[in-house]
Amino acid sequence: MKMKFLYLVFVATGIFPQLIYAQQQYTLSELHTSQGEVISDWISNNQAFTIQLKAEEAPVGSVAHSQFQVLIADNDVSTLFEFQQGQLVFSGGIPLPAGENNLAVKQFINGKWHDIGQSQIKIMTSSGFKQSQWSPKLELNINSQLKEKTSGDSTASERPTFSDVTARVGLMSHHENDDMVIDSNVNLLSVSNRSQAIQFGNKAAKASKLDVADYLVSVQKGNNKVSMGQVSYGNNALLVDNLSRRGITWQYQNEANSTINGAILNGSDIVGYNNFTGLANINKQYVKVLGFGFNTLTDSRISLRIEGNYLDAQRTSQNDFGIGEIASAEKNQGMAFKVSTIDSEGKLNADLTMGLSRYTNPDDNNLDFGETLVPLKTKTALAYNVNFSYILLQDWLTPWQSPMSFTLLANRARTEPLYQTLTAFVQANVLTQMVGGQYQIGNISGNISVQRAEDNLDKLVNILTTRTSNTNFSSTIPLAQIFNGNETDNSPNPWLPALDYSYQSTHQFAVNSPEASVSGFNGGSHLPDQITTTHTLSSNWQLDMDSISLQTSYSFQDNQQIGRELADFKSLQHALSYNLQQNDSTSWTFSISRNRQNDLENQKIQFNNAITISFNWQSENGLALNANYGLSKDDDSKKQGENTATNADIGLIKNLVKGQWWxxxxxxxxxxxxxxxxxxxxxVFNLQNKFSTTTAQLGINLSFQ
Structure with missing residues (x-):
């Protein structure tokens, strides 16, 4: 090692020349290992090998004395080779440039360098991987408020002027070999303002200004994969649904897409360096899941995929105290299955998801204070969800030769009362049903659906049962394409808009009348019964680089509740927007709107009028200017009140590009x-107030990578 070190020093200082001398003309033949085997696979970065040369007959008049250069990629490694008996020998021990690179050999003959051959050489990294990448990153954000000015009834903020610095330091890596891939990603967050620290919500003044934002390390070898850090698990909406926690996940998946997977996660969200793995208090707060999945009937007309999960989860009581709720320890066990099917033609697509959950509140020392508490009943409940779609019509032609298609959609979902899980949000005690479809006739497309939902599935006499019915219809009619203005190239007619129409009707009403003595309801006057109908029509014109949008919406809220029959509302809204693209760098946007809401019970109409103007300019060198102005006014037909608001801002931005201006x-x-x-x-009360606020802010965002 000492001699090799001295050799490199002599080369670097120029004591030894970076050339190899020979007395004959050659061409590159093959690369051999030190044992004489032809190199066709990856070699270690310090493995000895030889470059086999083939002697050629020198042309008449050529100079016999010659020199060699050896290049791997763009690196001159000539000094690491010795010329011995018609071979260039690398004795090993010194790292060569890693990766799949081109090895080129040149010979100096008659005063010029000549390529005598090239060959691909694959050299592993010093850690034995075929690929090794490290990607550091630094994101620096400086957010400053230079000045704040208030007047009238406005109050100054707690920090009229400030400068907050946030730095996010990240490091990503990728290492790959024949059957192994290792990926890692870690991000640290540093803040100057402690209130922006990651754990400020839990630790307040004790929160560290430098903390771990997130990290993830995954190792995949063959069909197996293990991940640790901030991981995500689950795709079952009734039991474990895309749960992101700190912990460990693993998965085996073979070539037939059969999988076995699992996870051990913390029972609650974790941030910062505390409990780095997420498994420190795993005996008290945890999520343990096992899952499987496999395909069957893959060679038949209809294929099936079956997936399942088993869950065991627990978390301790939280310190927060909410209104009407006392947080306590929770424990949850459950299982879920999902069966999905698709036919060979791609017309049928259906799935059935079922979940069975057992939820309870175990003994909690934080609540009993040594007293004997009344235990809560453990409840096991069932939930299911069925989705169905089938293409009834596909590539049909209308009498006027336009393509037509229709897809039938249906859904039924039922969740029993008291169904609850710690790892997914599921609305309990509700039954929903939907039937609808998607249609297309030529260029016209849209959706139609009818849906009904009902709660209080156990029909308890002291609880109100409500039913909600929804009818929806939408249609997109691109008149510009249907009546195109150019028969030769079918280009859209710029004078015709694209129309979008939607209709929605919602009826929510009481199905039962709970007994007043046990429910608190006072006869029919407390039972809801309301119908809301909404029509929306929007038109959009595209005029070369400019565009115009016009939208109108009308809604009617019909209250049919006993004693509230006149408590109805009518609403009419109009909005017009014009986008002017003045040139490639300058654009304007003008918008105006008017809303009218009629309170029929109080015979009062409320108005809202608004106007906005926006300007954007972008130069080729990354300098941008944008400005916005908005004015709105609210009043009513009885002149009881009036509200006026104005907002304006102007910003100058310089986008920075790495390498520009050095x-x-x-x-x-x-x-x-x-x-x-x-x-x-x-x-009405003879009150009036006026206020204004002006701020000046400076922001700097830098990304080093």
Whole structure:
């Protein structure tokens, strides 16, 4: 090792020349190991090998004395080779450039360098991987408020001026071999303002300003994969649904897509460096899941996939105290299955998901204070969800030769009362049913559906049972394409819009009348019965680079509850927007809207009028300017009140590109001034207030990678 070190020093200082001398003309033949075997696979980065040369007959008049250069990729490694008996010998022990690279040999003959051959050489990294990548990253954000000015009834903020610095440091790695892949990603977050620290919500003033935001390490070898860190698990909506926690997951998946998987996760969300693996208190707070999945009937007309999960979860009581709720320890066990099917033609697609959950509240020392508490009953409940779709019509032609298709959709879901799980959000005690479809006739497409939902599935006499019925219809009619303006190239007619129409009717009403003595309901006057109908029509024109949008919406809320028959509302809304693309770098947006809501019971109409103007300019060198102005006013037909609000802001942004102006990072520098004012008048109580706020802010965002 000492001699090799001295050799490298002599080469670097120029004592030894970086050339190899020979007395004959050659061409590259093959690469051999030190045992004489032809190299066709990967070799270690310090493995000895030889470059076999083939002697050629020198042309008449050529100079016999010659020199060699050896290049791997763009690296000159000539000094690491010795010329011995017509071979270039690398004795090993010194790392060569890793990766799949081109090895080229040149010979200096008659005063010029000549390529005498090239060959591919695959050299592993020093850690034995064929691929090794490290990607560090630093994101630096500086958010400053330079000044704040208030007037009238406005109150100054707690921090009128500030400068907050946030730094996110990340490191990603990728290592790959024949049957193994290792990926890692870790992110640290550092803040100057402690209130923005990751664990400030839990530790307040004790929260560290530098903390671990997240990390993930995954190792895949063959069909097996193990991940640790901030992992995600589950795709069953009734039991474990995309649960993201700190812990460990593993999975085996073969070529037939059969899988066995599992996870051991913490029972609650964890951030920061505390409980780094997520398994420190795994005996008290945990989520343990096992799962499987396999395909069957793959060679038949209809194929099936069956998936299942078993869950065992527990978490301790939380410190928070909510209104009407005392947080306590929770324990949950359950299992779920999902069967999905698809036919060979792709017309049928259906799935059935079932979940069985056993939920209880175990003894909690944080609540009993040594007293004997009344135990809660352990409840096991069932939930299921069925989805069905079938393409009834596909590629049919109408009498006017337009393509037509229709897909039938259906769904039924039922969740028993008291169904609950710690690892998915499921609304309990409800039955929903839906039937509908998607249609397309030529360029016209849309959806139609009828849905009904009902609660109180156990029909308890002291609980209100409500039923909600929904009818939906939507249609997209691109008139510009249907009546195109150019018969030669079928280009859209710029004077015709694309229309979008939607209709929705919702009827929510009481199915039963709970007894007043046990429910608190007072006859029919407390039973809801309301119908809401909404129509929306929008039109969009595309005029070269400009566009116009017009939208109108009408809704009617019909209250049929006993004693509230006149408590109805009508609402009419109009909105117009025009986007002007002045040139490639400049654009304007003008918007105006008017809303009218009629309170029929109080015979009062409320109005809202608003206008906004936006300007955007972008230069080729990354400099941008944007400005916005908005004005809105609320009043009513009885002149009882009036509210006026104005907001305006202007911002200058310089986008930074790595390498431009010799800058070492991507990012942006922005300066923005924001102004808001308002005036509220209440003529009923003779009150009035006026306020305004102006702020100037500076932002710097840099990304080094």
């Amino acid at each position: 800058f070492p990072a991507d990012g942006s520098i922005s300066f923005r001034i924001n102004y808001n004012d308002g005036r509220n008048i209440d003529r």
